Amino acid sequence: METLSPDIPQAPSGTPEATTLRGQLLIAMPGLLDPNFVHSVVYICQHSSEGAMGITINRPLGLPLSQVFEQLDLDYTPKNGTQTLLCGGPVEEHQGFVLHRPAQKKWQTTALISEDILLTTSRDIIDDMADNQGPDATLVALGYAGWVAGQLEQELLDNAWLTVPPKGELLPQLLFDTPLEQRADLAAASIGVTLSQLSNSAGHA
DSSP states (O other): OBOOOSOOOOOOTTOOGGGOOTTOEEEEOTTOOOTTTTTOEEEEEEEETTEEEEEESSOEEEEETHHHHHHTTOOOOGGGGOSEEEEOOSEEEEEEEEEEOOOSSOOSSEEEOSSSOEEEOSTHHHHHHHTTOSOSSEEEEEEEEEEETTHHHHHHHTTOEEEEOOOTTHHHHHHHTSOGGGHHHHHHHTTTOOGGGOOTTOOOO
8 A cells, every 4th residue: 555645635715615525425326337336335535626536435345454464564463454445436546545533643644524534545544553553443445436527516417426414423333333235225314215215317315
């Protein structure tokens, strides 16, 4: 896992809060057939007039975190290496992104997404996780989902995504505690939607 880039863009200071999906979830609608996003749930880490980026939170790579530790020649305990690596998206698939709860320790490159969730993109957090010095709750993904200016807005108009605003502990629960296969259903249920009853033509929330 390399030191992570691109730099996470910050929303322009004049961007109204109501126009950004930062900190929200997107659930792929049945009509979204892009193989990179079928049945996906994406946590939006940044959204502004310049575009958007997010981390898919329910697509396992089938690889444990221990493989990253071993690739970096880090000593670790078996317990620390059992976490499942996720496919965060089709962009920069060889780079890592760590979503985590706030921690007293600081790392080189960390962005505050909300008061409950941060995104760290520097190698030092992986070193600490191997040494059992990382955050209490983490999600590690390779790659991210990216949209150029106006692309996500158009996909929303095309009913490609359901939007799920943060509610209390819902997001931390989904990111860190809920089994991967249950995340889409739980996120949808939080806005009163049953995914199995959606059709390809259903509208977004």
